[in-house]
Amino acid sequence: NAGVTQTPKFRVLKTGQSMTLLCAQDMNHEYMYWYRQDPGMGLRLIHYSVGEGTTAKGEVPDGYNVSRLKKQNFLLGLESAAPSQTSVYFCASKTFNQPQHFGDGTRLSIL
């Protein structure tokens, strides 16, 4: 049972490049989330999804897009990467009234 799997684990981008982070969960959870973690800031919600085909904005959505075409996958896209998006990105999933399960994170550096 893999739980929540994030791909890739590390990535270095140049300013202006685009990329997609993939999150996959095998627990049949309805809800999925993308957070970013910056030093001294805790985790902040970027976007989330309450079901296949639905997405919603979180606290810090600017510069990111998401898609949930399949229940088990939640993609986070950066269309034109900026140095301010250097961060550790965590995906999480959960079901109703249960705690969130987190992936191992993606460490993204933008030069």
Place this chain on the structure above:
Amino acid sequence: ELKVEQNPLFLSMQEGKNYTIYCNYSTTSDRLYWYRQDPGKSLESLFVLLSNGAVKQEGRLMASLDTKARLSTLHITAAVHDLSATYFCAVDSLYSGGGADGLTFGKGTHLIIQP
């Protein structure tokens, strides 16, 4: 807007001592979570507190929730080095329908326990 404040943000303590981490939140909520994060690792769920007066214990850690005071505490008893980590509290909005809307996290308490 829901805000979550933890204190202290940094704590260095000796093994064998007791201490408490505090988590205050700004709006009504009935679900509070404590997570542990080791350096470079993911977040591990420690406790889920679902009602006023809830108390949960696991080993040397005990968490409690007072929804009227909008306060949760994480108490460490007779600390050991293995408990060194960063601890986060996180809160669901009361109106998020089963917690669907995501969590609001505190900034975390970086705990170092020295022999």
